[in-house]
Amino acid sequence: MLKHPTLDQLNQLGLTGMAHAFADLDGNGEAASLSHAEWLALLLDHETTWRNDRRLALRLRQAKLRHHAVPEDVDYRSTRGLDRRLFEMLLKGNWIGAHENCAIIGPAGVGKSWLACAIGHQACRDNRSVLYTRLPRLIDELSLAKGDGRIAARMKSLARVDLLILDDWGLEPLDGNARHHLLEILEDRYGRRSTLVTSQLPIARWFDLIGDPTYADAILDRLVHNAHRLELDGESMRRLAQRAAA
Template sequence: MTDTSIPTTIAPQVLLVNHFKTLKLPTFAREYEKVGNECARDDVDYARYLLRLCELESIDRERRNTERRIRLAKFPVTKSLDTFDFAAIPGLNKPLVLELMRGEWIDKRENIIALGPSGVGKTHVALALGLAACQKGMSVSFTTAAALVHELMEARDEKRLRTLQKQLTNVKLLIIDELGYVPFTAVGAELLFEVFSRRYEHAATLVTSNLPFDEWTSVLGSERLTVALLDRLTHHAHILEMNGESYRLTASKKRQKQTVQTKSIEKEDARPI
């Protein structure tokens, strides 16, 4: 007969921590003594003691999962709408952007296309929407159009294209930034089209571009391919028109003006009295 009793030579605390690790309950291991002392002090029964531990574990687990989703998304930087200046882009539909932050468009497998010149905050909005999706438990992948095409062509050469295509198809939200800055080869454009085609009505895609739709042929190289791509991308899409002056250009002008003013003041101070 097997003896299942707990060895008396091992402290219960050590066994508890080992069980917590086995069951993957790190917050239990970290907090059980502290919460136990608090409950004993407040005369809280064992059920509420366990409830407090479970709540702490749940909160901490969601935090870790969110951090993991953000890490896997490969955002170049983490940005939210808290730092976005809507006043600088008066033509942008702010109520729509705030509504999109709820993420229902992702569940509906819809798309977003943000159009506008360089520097108006298209990437900022895309990053904020991607962050919100991660916080709501959705898988996200961020890439630029040029990097994605390069990755697709590399995968094709290494005979792992199907694996990559499957990954790109199954991610809940795919963000493709900066479509329009670099023209693609015929093969690259076809591989990119295949990504959009596979995700059509299967998962949500967000695209930012500095070009209006009628100029996308200059990047994709084929009018037939462009029409087919736009047909899929815009079928269930929210269009964000972001026209305005570049944030970077505005900041540069502001710095130049401040420099001129500073030099003028220094000259005035340097004049002999």
């Protein structure tokens, strides 16, 4: 008599995790030995887990991470100069809370994008909003948005995200339009949110890449001076994997 009305009430209240746990416990003979407090504790624990899982799934969908990279799968044994202590510090995310930036630098194939996505995944676990995008694609999207009147809304959404991951920084020189958009993004985020960039080019070459001295000073001042730097080297991990498979 009690089961169905209770389940209905739990579902009506949006307590889906508790409803599932209640059905499981009610059909479990061993649950009869539990006290009322133990029953309630189990129901609340299931509800908390269910909500956390849903929240993480939503964060990950919104993040659009390029790789399914999780911190537990990071390979610290590969000869690519990965500073384990620094990377584990980045995973903790205190720098995101402090609104600092990060740059992951190294040659093609050493896992820059994958490591950036692992940091993004952990930030999602920590209930922070994350967005991954390749910088060339973002610049193209903003140019289109400017043409059809969506630019203000798009810039506002970029300003709000806790961690913005800009992959493939420096693949090509920036034109005037790209410089302007990039400066506006970093200006909106400076001291308020964190930005992570990956690049094949050392930071010393970024000034020339930007192309205009005035814009270069402004952009790098907002991006680099408070950035943690993770510098990698070594041979492409993709080539090493192909060799191992062969």
